[in-house]
Amino acid sequence: MHLRSSPPPRADALAKATGAERYVLDFAPAECLSAGAYRPGAALNIAHGRVLGVDASAALAVPGVLRVLTAADVPGTNLQGIVHKDQPVLCGEVIRHAGDPVALVLAESAESLRRGLAALRADIEPLPGVFDPEAALKKDAPLVHPQHKGGNLLLGARIEKGDARAALKNAPVVVRGEFSTPMQEHAFLETQCGFARLLPDGVLDMTVSTQAPFRDRFEIGHALALNPFKIRIRAPYLGGGFGGKDGATVQCLLALAALNAAGRPVRMSWEREESILAGYKRHAVHLRYTLGAERDGTLLALSCRLTYDTGAYAHLGCEVMELGMEHAAGPYRVPHTHIEGRCVYTNNPIAGAFRGFGVAQVSPAFEGLMDALAAKLCLDPLELRRKNALLPGDENCSGVTLTSSVHLAECLDELAAHPLWTTRQAWRAAAPRFTRRGVGLAAVFNGMGYGRGLADMAIAKLELTEAGEFLVYNSVADMGQGNAAAFALLAAQELNQSLAENPGAVRLLQPDTERCHPSGSSSAGRTTYTFGNALLKACAAMREKLLARAAMALFVDETQALELAPGAVLHPASGRSLPLTALARFLKRDDRVCVGEFLMPVAQDPPDTGRAFQIGFPHLFFSYGAHLARIEVDELTGRVRVCDFLAATDGGRVLDRSCFDQQAQGGAAQGIGYALLEEFKTRGGLIQTADLSTCLIPTALDLPDIQSLAVDGHEPTGPRGLKGVGEVGLNGPAPALASALEDATGERLRDFPLTPERVLAALNKRRPPSRRRA
Amino acid sequence: MKLSFTLNGVLVRADADPDERAVDLLRDLGALDVKEGCGTGECGACSVLVDGVHKLSCLLLAAQLAGRELTTAAGLGTVAAPHPIQRAFAEHGAVQCGFCTPGMTIAAAALLARNPEPSRLDARRAISGNLCRCTGYVKIVDAVCAAASELSEAPGGETPGAEDQA
Amino acid sequence: MNVVFPRNMAALFKALDEPGARVLAGGTDLLVRLRSHPDSGPATLVGLDRLPALRGVAEDSGWEPGLGTKDGRGDGSPSESVGPGTLHRALRLGAATTHAELLAHPLIRARLPVLAQALADLGSPPIRNMGTLGGNICTASPAGDTLPPLLALGAEVELAAKTGTRRLPLASFLLGPGRTALKPGEVLAAVCVPVPGVDVRQHFEKVGRRDALAVAVVSLAALVRTGHGGKIVEAHLAWGSVGPTVWRCPEVEAALAGRKLSLTALTEAASIVRSQVQPIDDVRASADYRREVAGNLLLRLAMLE
Incomplete structure (x- = not known):
């Protein structure tokens, strides 16, 4: 007999494992029309160009092609963008990157759509472009958005604390370094997609693979002059998101198509190549760092300048940079900081949100200098981090006093005691022929939530259905991180229901703007924290209500005498009980509903710095992690094999260990890819890695058995003491692997990814090829 | 062109265009568990068993299915009666977004049919044509090995893919 | 576009005689190319799926070192099956044999480990289950994984047509990226590989x-x-x-x-x-x-x- 492992699996797992779960396109009606965007830049080798005209005649002659829409057909502002509205739905005058769309084709079938798109012609006059931020900031540089008053500088900002200049001047030890981190493709397995239909009552009914269904309504409404409350968005389980489905992907184009489809349903599904061409990327960043310390390793001051390439449009560029700046000094006590950031428009692909949101880019820099400092002072790199690690009550590098839970030191202690660390010398020494071994580590952190300036709010609705089951109206899309299942688990615990005995005791409704309450986006490590808290309140209210209502039916005069039990309300004193099925029939529908809300606390008395940020600065809650990597470097090819990887994570209290490990392992896997493999290449704004045979992500043979350790902390404001752990895991691998590589080769690489070419060049720097040893 | 084949044990007849891909035909026939992630054989989401052999339905023409026995993830088992591989995926945390999962379970079924006691490296090799962006593969490998143990303990357990040669 | 699946060599040659006909072997390269250039596609794809004559591993009795061409074996069928115990001068690998079939074959593993290693590193399990040796050769990519071992081994290709068969050294068959010496109406039937000695x-x-x-x-x-x-x-x-x-x-x-x-x-x-x-x-x-x-x-x- 098969013995079930003790904790019940994720509520969504079995349906997904058997292929029964339905994703967006699986819901699309068979009679859907097909819509697709015409993005001529890539084929014409033009990343910046003036649109002189679109010739639709041949396309319209293709059988099955119904409409070809251009910017002239877009009602409303024709501008999308989460904070800054600068991205046209269809470009009428200028394309600013190779993936900009100039027309939208509506066709009877996918095949006629393909033929229609192939028959379209655009006349585009190339314009001089800017492809790196330094060039874009030069005085006479071509402007990406001539109307933007800062030129190509989308935002310049500063975070300061103390007097970093003076402190660095007087610091006994100073280390410096310049770093660069690359663009990264999300490469979710399900590309951007959705379907929509304009209903006879004027409601635009959309089903979209999106991280932010509630906000999408406003973005579409603004761009297309529609009443956002006449747009309904449903967000079934996503086939991955990682930030890349936060903001408009198909939404506005699909809505425009549906408005022109005479009430017929329309679908849009980006092919993989279109996803790579037009989807958002992680920002490439250039970082210039100076770090000063006492001779005993106590950090004194940090000065740095970060330059974020936001590509053709703002998307969340300012906010991504804000988070990077707020984390620029690492999870350490640094009394004096001077952190400058520049977020720059270029004609490169659009950069936006990606797990590790700005922070993954700065981690290799601050950790790189921590290693440099340790080397200079002959200190143990782990000890140096331990010595400077933020503790509860400390002030972080932007001047926020940490009143939230902080367990970085414990994460480092876990590494220090781990055999992978304690046996490292012997392991290094046993390197096989043509192989070098190295061990490296990194300490990282990541803010949780939106930060100050906007409400990080969730509203949870809970219903006792007529059938006597609980239904959670999940308002925050589940892109795979398991928040929906976590909500089911939280509700089951709070309502004393057993999912193991009755998986249907708590059911989930996935986000639907018509039926659920607005609760923000699935992002920023906030999902389970904010909505979870709201849901716990709704559950508490539901319990009180059910006990009170049951008291009437059971002739009990005090609710304290009653208990909520699996499937029933119990009166233990008498042994009598009222099944929830009966209780449900007893109650009117509006009496079977409870709503709870939660607003994430923000930093009180925020420091008087970072004034350039409209929203998002500063954060109050952080998750922490310490990562360890053991690698082998092949001397003949420069290839790096990750032999062991260990992630110790402080995510507050662990609600579900399996889900916690999933986040730690998955984040580290993407981080390892980012560090070693994922070289997203452009030339003159044109993407060189245009499909999945060149735009690579790790396969099962490219990753080790990533180990996850949980440091059991407790965040008092969190639901059951938890914090978000979705982001922090991505931030450690790049610095830990660079550190291991330095340990193996003696060279610090500061440009990522750490490709075999760069590694081989580093090996040769140390050892000329003519004197290659065996 | 008209063709017939067996889809998850049921004989189906279909009319396909000569250049129609197998993945499109299968989805049209309601096999929505077959996903498409790239269309170029680089991701494995569209994995199916053809006469027990792990293949990619985005790189097969519908016409090539004629007379064959097709197994998709839904043909391995259902929510009510899951295959041990599917149950192991659910219980060992191998499922996150789940979009790669049907294809992964097909790769696992093909492996276990020819190698009932795979090492972790064997399992990694077997799923190396199936990309997952969520999990880092650790728990998928856990699940494949756990399913192998369970299947080898229970001689009644059957896995399609008996003729897989890889 | 049309697609046909001949079941014997005669039917294959007839199909290949049609204008615009093109062989579809494993499809792992061709269908990817047709996807990105759908309108450059052939009029007829001739699938090798149902043609057992082009599959399998056998002793190549016709191997004569230095001999450039060879007639005979018009139907291209493999000769009697062979086991790992026998010493063979050469092996004849059917062009439509999949990479996985070759990789699993004891003779390939035992006698041609250089090829087996290349096959093991090729693509992924499903790609190896679909892709064929002949397809890898006819794609003629400089990155084709089986090509370096086959060239180092001194392999010859057997090209079959309605009019007869000819043999060419693989090195002469590969003309450039995507270009081979295959003539219209011809099909790559087999690859003949001399087996290196134990030393x-x-x-x-x-x-x-x-x-x-x-x-x-x-x-x-x-x-x-x-x-x-x-x-x-x-x-x-x-x-x-x-x-x-x-x-x-x-x-x-x-x-x-x-x-x-x-x-x-x-x-x-x-x-x-x-x-x-x-x-x-x-x-x-x-x-x-x-x-x-x-x-x-x-x-x-x-x-x-």
Whole structure:
């Protein structure tokens, strides 16, 4: 007999494992029309160009092609963008990157759509472009958005604390370094997609693979002059998101198509190549760092300048940079900081949100200098981090006093005691022929939530259905991180229901703007924290209500005498009980509903710095992690094999260990890819890695058995003491692997990814090829 | 062109265009568990068993299915009666977004049919044509090995893919 | 577009006679290309799925070293099956045999490990289950994983047409990227591979950007016959992905002959490689990296010492 492992699996797992779960396109009606965007830049080798005209005649002659829409057909502002509205739905005058769309084709079938798109012609006059931020900031540089008053500088900002200049001047030890981190493709397995239909009552009914269904309504409404409350968005389980489905992907184009489809349903599904061409990327960043310390390793001051390439449009560029700046000094006590950031428009692909949101880019820099400092002072790199690690009550590098839970030191202690660390010398020494071994580590952190300036709010609705089951109206899309299942688990615990005995005791409704309450986006490590808290309140209210209502039916005069039990309300004193099925029939529908809300606390008395940020600065809650990597470097090819990887994570209290490990392992896997493999290449704004045979992500043979350790902390404001752990895991691998590589080769690489070419060049720097040893 | 084949044990007849891909035909026939992630054989989401052999339905023409026995993830088992591989995926945390999962379970079924006691490296090799962006593969490998143990303990357990040669 | 699946050689040749006909083998390259260029597609795809005559591994009784062409075996059917115990001069690999079938074959594993290693590194399990040896050859990519081992082994291709069969050395068959000596109406029926003696060390290494689903950045197939005192009698070397077709370097082979298989000799040979090879930059690697690694991969042969 098969013995079930003790904790019940994720509520969504079995349906997904058997292929029964339905994703967006699986819901699309068979009679859907097909819509697709015409993005001529890539084929014409033009990343910046003036649109002189679109010739639709041949396309319209293709059988099955119904409409070809251009910017002239877009009602409303024709501008999308989460904070800054600068991205046209269809470009009428200028394309600013190779993936900009100039027309939208509506066709009877996918095949006629393909033929229609192939028959379209655009006349585009190339314009001089800017492809790196330094060039874009030069005085006479071509402007990406001539109307933007800062030129190509989308935002310049500063975070300061103390007097970093003076402190660095007087610091006994100073280390410096310049770093660069690359663009990264999300490469979710399900590309951007959705379907929509304009209903006879004027409601635009959309089903979209999106991280932010509630906000999408406003973005579409603004761009297309529609009443956002006449747009309904449903967000079934996503086939991955990682930030890349936060903001408009198909939404506005699909809505425009549906408005022109005479009430017929329309679908849009980006092919993989279109996803790579037009989807958002992680920002490439250039970082210039100076770090000063006492001779005993106590950090004194940090000065740095970060330059974020936001590509053709703002998307969340300012906010991504804000988070990077707020984390620029690492999870350490640094009394004096001077952190400058520049977020720059270029004609490169659009950069936006990606797990590790700005922070993954700065981690290799601050950790790189921590290693440099340790080397200079002959200190143990782990000890140096331990010595400077933020503790509860400390002030972080932007001047926020940490009143939230902080367990970085414990994460480092876990590494220090781990055999992978304690046996490292012997392991290094046993390197096989043509192989070098190295061990490296990194300490990282990541803010949780939106930060100050906007409400990080969730509203949870809970219903006792007529059938006597609980239904959670999940308002925050589940892109795979398991928040929906976590909500089911939280509700089951709070309502004393057993999912193991009755998986249907708590059911989930996935986000639907018509039926659920607005609760923000699935992002920023906030999902389970904010909505979870709201849901716990709704559950508490539901319990009180059910006990009170049951008291009437059971002739009990005090609710304290009653208990909520699996499937029933119990009166233990008498042994009598009222099944929830009966209780449900007893109650009117509006009496079977409870709503709870939660607003994430923000930093009180925020420091008087970072004034350039409209929203998002500063954060109050952080998750922490310490990562360890053991690698082998092949001397003949420069290839790096990750032999062991260990992630110790402080995510507050662990609600579900399996889900916690999933986040730690998955984040580290993407981080390892980012560090070693994922070289997203452009030339003159044109993407060189245009499909999945060149735009690579790790396969099962490219990753080790990533180990996850949980440091059991407790965040008092969190639901059951938890914090978000979705982001922090991505931030450690790049610095830990660079550190291991330095340990193996003696060279610090500061440009990522750490490709075999760069590694081989580093090996040769140390050892000329003519004197290659065996 | 008209063709017939067996889809998850049921004989189906279909009319396909000569250049129609197998993945499109299968989805049209309601096999929505077959996903498409790239269309170029680089991701494995569209994995199916053809006469027990792990293949990619985005790189097969519908016409090539004629007379064959097709197994998709839904043909391995259902929510009510899951295959041990599917149950192991659910219980060992191998499922996150789940979009790669049907294809992964097909790769696992093909492996276990020819190698009932795979090492972790064997399992990694077997799923190396199936990309997952969520999990880092650790728990998928856990699940494949756990399913192998369970299947080898229970001689009644059957896995399609008996003729897989890889 | 039309698609047909002939069930015997006669039907195959008839289908190939149609204008615009093109062979569909495993489809792992062709269907990807047709997807990106749908309107350049052939009028008729001729699938090899249902043609057992083109599959399987057999002893190649017709092998005569140095013989360029050979008639006979009009139906292309494999001869009697063979086991690993027999000593064969040559093996005949049916062109429509999949990579997985070849990889699983005991004779390939035992006698042609250089090919087996290349097959094991090719694509991914489902790609190996679909893709065929003939397809890999006819795609004629400089990165085709089976090409360096087959060239190092001195393989010949058997080309069948309605009018008869001819044999060509593989090196003469491969003309350039995507170009072969295949004539209209012809099909690659088999690959005939001489089996190296037991005194020949076989080695294959592929450098890709990852460990599965990888296109070779550089690869090296090496056959090294050593004699008394570990001296190299003969070395056959072939590199993938460093030129328009698989690259051979007679100077290096000559330089190694008579030397002891040692790091010193290999290091000298590697510098000849680096001075002779003329790779290009592409999205996967720079020419400089390829040049250096093409040389470095020779050093790995020191592990065979």
